[in-house]
Amino acid sequence: MTAFRHLAAILDIAPEVAAALAEGRPVVALESTVLAHGLPYPDNLETARRIEAIVRDGGAAPATIGILAGRLTVGLADSDLARFAEGGATIRKVSTRDLGAILASGGHGATTVAGTLTGATLAGIRVFATGGIGGVHRGGEDSLDISADLEALARNPVAVVAAGAKSILDLPRTLEVLESLGVPVVGFGVDELPAFYTRKSGLTLETSVADADEAARLLATHWGLGLGSGVLLANPIPEAAALHLDAVAGWIDRSLREAEAEGLRGKAVTPWLLARLYALSEGRTLSANRSLLLDNARVAADVATALARLT
Ligand code: PSU
Ligand code: MN
Numbered sequence: 001m002t003a004f005r006h007l008a009a010i011l012d013i014a015p016e017v018a019a020a021l022a023e024g025r026p027v028v029a030l031e032s033t034v035l036a037h038g039l040p041y042p043d044n045l046e047t048a049r050r051i052e053a054i055v056r057d058g059g060a061a062p063a064t065i066g067i068l069a070g071r072l073t074v075g076l077a078d079s080d081l082a083r084f085a086e087g088g089a090t091i092r093k094v095s096t097r098d099l100g101a102i103l104a105s106g107g108h109g110a111t112t113v114a115g116t117l118t119g120a121t122l123a124g125i126r127v128f129a130t131g132g133i134g135g136v137h138r139g140g141e142d143s144l145d146i147s148a149d150l151e152a153l154a155r156n157p158v159a160v161v162a163a164g165a166k167s168i169l170d171l172p173r174t175l176e177v178l179e180s181l182g183v184p185v186v187g188f189g190v191d192e193l194p195a196f197y198t199r200k201s202g203l204t205l206e207t208s209v210a211d212a213d214e215a216a217r218l219l220a221t222h223w224g225l226g227l228g229s230g231v232l233l234a235n236p237i238p239e240a241a242a243l244h245l246d247a248v249a250g251w252i253d254r255s256l257r258e259a260e261a262e263g264l265r266g267k268a269v270t271p272w273l274l275a276r277l278y279a280l281s282e283g284r285t286l287s288a289n290r291s292l293l294l295d296n297a298r299v300a301a302d303v304a305t306a307l308a309r310l311t
Helices: 015-022 033-038 043-057 078-090 096-105 113-123 148-155 171-180 212-224 245-262 266-280 284-310
Strands: 011-013 027-030 061-068 071-074 109-111 127-129 159-162 185-188 207-209 231-234
Touching (some): 011 113, 015 027, 027 043, 033 043, 033 078, 033 113, 033 266, 043 061, 043 078, 043 284, 061 078, 061 096, 071 113, 096 109, 096 113, 096 148, 109 113, 113 127, 113 148, 127 284, 159 284, 185 212, 207 212, 212 231, 212 284, 245 266, 245 284, 266 284
Parallel strands (some): 011 071, 027 061, 027 127, 127 159, 159 231, 185 231
Antiparallel strands (some): 061 071
């Protein structure tokens, strides 16, 4: 006999999500760390609600994933979204390594892309929308600060729609690690990796798709081979919402210097930098982050719908 807790004791799938999955209807997974740690209150709550509405308008069921009282919950209720949004930094940020401990202790937690991917896989959800994934931090060749998001993308057969990796990161090295891990990075309507707040990074992608149908065919073929890895679908921020490259570069350089001076390490780094960029940009990064999150939700709903039609 194993001592492992039965999955039913730790996984909760909301009725709306369970019904959609059972009937083969499209579902889009969403994360809760961006809600608790990535955006300030109350914009975070308003954004989370808009994201869910956009997913529904696109014909898919939204499944925001987080941990409530020791249960990995797939499909948070509106009151839970509010609790995570209001809790902010007091809510535990849960990545892959933290899942077992938090679930075993009966605690609450907001799941990162990595943590959310585990929930999506357990529930059988194949499409996930976020803002920008984590990756190799600048100086990561020394600090080895490489987000667990990359490793989780390698292990979970889920398409993550994101505006690339966050631009506070080392994007060339992030692409190298994804290549090593066998994770396809596919431009959605573009042949260049987007850089989160801006559309261009100067990094050419070998693979791109024109639309959701082509994305779905690529995904079905990738998984049809038995490959268990995820796919990064890179959707650039809408043109009108993109920030100016020079301004972004200045805010990032300054916030990175400050983080260095503060001696920040580990999981605190990303939320701290995002909050600093918000302050330095006088809120401009928030409106950009919001726009790209909403657009990624729209694309993810379309891809989930196309995938449901195919399979
Ligand atoms: N996308 C955003 N804002 C965020 C994040 C993503 O637009 O705050 C979060 C995700 O939860 C991602 C995390 O997994 O940042 C990365 O944190 P780290 O670098 O510590 O792995
Ligand atoms: Mn890190």
